[in-house]
Amino acid sequence: MLYVIFGIFALASWLVSRRLKSKFQEYSQVPVGMTGAEVAQRMLRDNGITDVTIRPTSGSLTDFYNPTDKTINLSESVYSSRSVAAAAVAAHETGHAIQHAQAYSFLELRTALVPLQNISSKVLNVIFIAMFVGAIFMPELLPYDVALLIIIAAYSLLTLFSIVTLPVEVNASQRAVNWLTNTGIIGGTTRDQAVDALKWAAYTYFIAALSSIVTLLYYILRYSNSRD
Numbered sequence: 001m002l003y004v005i006f007g008i009f010a011l012a013s014w015l016v017s018r019r020l021k022s023k024f025q026e027y028s029q030v031p032v033g034m035t036g037a038e039v040a041q042r043m044l045r046d047n048g049i050t051d052v053t054i055r056p057t058s059g060s061l062t063d064f065y066n067p068t069d070k071t072i073n074l075s076e077s078v079y080s081s082r083s084v085a086a087a088a089v090a091a092h093e094t095g096h097a098i099q100h101a102q103a104y105s106f107l108e109l110r111t112a113l114v115p116l117q118n119i120s121s122k123v124l125n126v127i128f129i130a131m132f133v134g135a136i137f138m139p140e141l142l143p144y145d146v147a148l149l150i151i152i153a154a155y156s157l158l159t160l161f162s163i164v165t166l167p168v169e170v171n172a173s174q175r176a177v178n179w180l181t182n183t184g185i186i187g188g189t190t191r192d193q194a195v196d197a198l199k200w201a202a203y204t205y206f207i208a209a210l211s212s213i214v215t216l217l218y219y220i221l222r223y224s225n226s227r228d
Contacts, residue, residue, distance in 0.1 A: 009211035036090035065096035095172030162209035
């Protein structure tokens, strides 16, 4: 059952990722007057933020804001490109920087959960290995019920992280589109294209959250059945 669940969400994630790349390539051909880096610089300046650094990073669709060192990292296809796609992505990542500067509650919660998320992922790896080894060599090494409880606890944190991520990403996109529209960088058709590109990016987070919720429910059900 679990393999079927993973398979369904893996397929959905692949389809959305493929669609996102297709949309990005399409809208990368639609010109605007500023590069991604210039969009980020102006958006920061308009919001009175002077302590954030913008820098290029390798790869495609590898853009992210790092609240630890206050850097907006833009992929090569965004940093120097003058396109709707680049403007949308750059403004979105800058939206995260603005969230940070304004102490946006969901971003602060998400940042606080990062260490717990990392620990949970490592715990899951250890538990799954222990369950596999124990089932073959030492069944008493880790009682089944205990293992399930640990898995449920770890997945609960991962699920919470995924859910909290959704409003963070949606809010950053809203900030991006509103600012790009108000400054006249996009409008009409190009606004619709920017919204479309960011919408498909948001779908990746939605699928991740839904997958995490379903997986958590699966293990809760297994634990419940094991107690009957």
